[in-house]
Amino acid sequence: MKGFSERAIIIIKNIPQGKVMTYGQIARYAGSPRGARQVVRILHSMSKKHQLPWHRVINSKGEIGFQDQEQFNQQKNSLESEGVFLNHKSKIDLDFYQYHPGVPPEEYE
Template identity: 65%
Template sequence: MYILHSFTEQVLKIIKKIPSGKVMTYGQIARLAGSPKGARQVVRILHSMSRNHKLPWHRVINSKGEIGIADEELFFIQKMSLESEGIKFNTYRALNLSVYQFHPEENH
């Protein structure tokens, strides 16, 4: 139980540090939080804790550089939020990770 709590705390800290105009992937966050295979758990944490912790949930996308949300309304909210921060999409769902991905491990 302690490891899960620690992982959750790390995920929350990482997400809170994603700056405006940048994104991170679920898997990248999981790896940095200590669980390389924990991408689905990052999704669950975002889903259950974004509101209470005021997380910039819209800055987390999948490893293809795409918005992975199936719900149409939430998809549009996420896309509009990212575009309002200056992010441009290559396709309807995808952005260029090499331009917009945040790498906190390089910014110590």
């Protein structure tokens, strides 16, 4: 069985261009429904090493989680280059852009 971090990395790597997933959604698929903060840690510490599409991960409200304007703009620009747009309230329409893997969460184990 793979560990939580390994499963989360696989899930993040498989988010297609033009789609997003939430931290909590990734945590659930990786086997830890309360592990959203662990997903944040994985993205922060392992994105470069594993070439993760970190910009495709957002919070459960459909918002970019960065408070820093430069990081916010970098994520926004990366998403927009893939066709994911924020509305006038800086939110992403999860009904339209959220990725729902066809593979049940338990198959990532």
